[in-house]
Amino acid sequence: MKYYVKNMVCDRCKMVVKQEIEKLGLQVLSVSLGEIELIEDLNSEQKQHVKEVLETLGFSLIDDKKSRLIEQVKTILIELVHHDNSELKINLSDYLSDRLHLDYNYISNLYSEVEGTTIEKYYIAQKIERVKELIVYDELTLSEIAFKLNYSSVAHLSSQFKKTTGLTPSYFKNIKAEKRKPLDKV
Incomplete structure (x- = not known):
């Protein structure tokens, strides 16, 4: 499932986002500028946790x-x-x-x-x-x-x-x- 991440604009950003998502125990399929693809869809609790982690790093998950x-x-x-x-x-x-x-x-x-x-x-x-x-x-x-x-x-x-x-x-x-x-x- 693809998710879009605001402010992920460089290779270092991609690396940091990937590392943090993997620390949460989620499997990353691919990361590109502005988006991350996970093997499975996030439930609402996981999604909230990902949002919180990304926001502490200056990123945000885009929903709409x-x-x-x-x-x-x-x-x-x-x-x-x-x-x-x-x-x-x-x-x-x-x-x-x-x-x-x-x-x-x-x-x-x-x-x-x-x-x-x-x-x-x-x-x-x-x-x-x-x-x-x-x-x-x-x-x-x-x-x-x-x-x-x-x-x-x-x-x-x-x-x-x-x-x-x-x-x-x-x-x-x-x-x-x-x-x-x-x-x-x-």
Whole structure:
């Protein structure tokens, strides 16, 4: 049975959630960003106990359908920006529709209603955090970062970076004052 977990956004999160679930004597079939699959369904007492354990770690079990869909959207975007280094070959709306097997207008409207922002803004925020990370690592040029994150040009990346952070990428690189945010805080 699949369960969705809010704020599980990195490999370390997956490891911690898996360990804690196994400590409860439950058998884990698989763990991926934002979800965990158990061999058997949880009864209400087990579910409550899992919720309590996850909440002490900063995670939460998601029960309602709308919240699960929102978390799936976020997980897909995080994977796309932070883990998949492949180029997005279709537009974002088609990509999300294909991955979720739902109409993009439905996904977009629900996301905006629940989160109070758009999918596009969340996607841009994730990309900017990835840009910050790559700038801090100082292994790629701005041009290589723009290419890696599918920006049409360095100018486009710089413009979006400044609009989001208030700083130019070059200034950010020099001061490195505003370090990256945790993905669950973006």
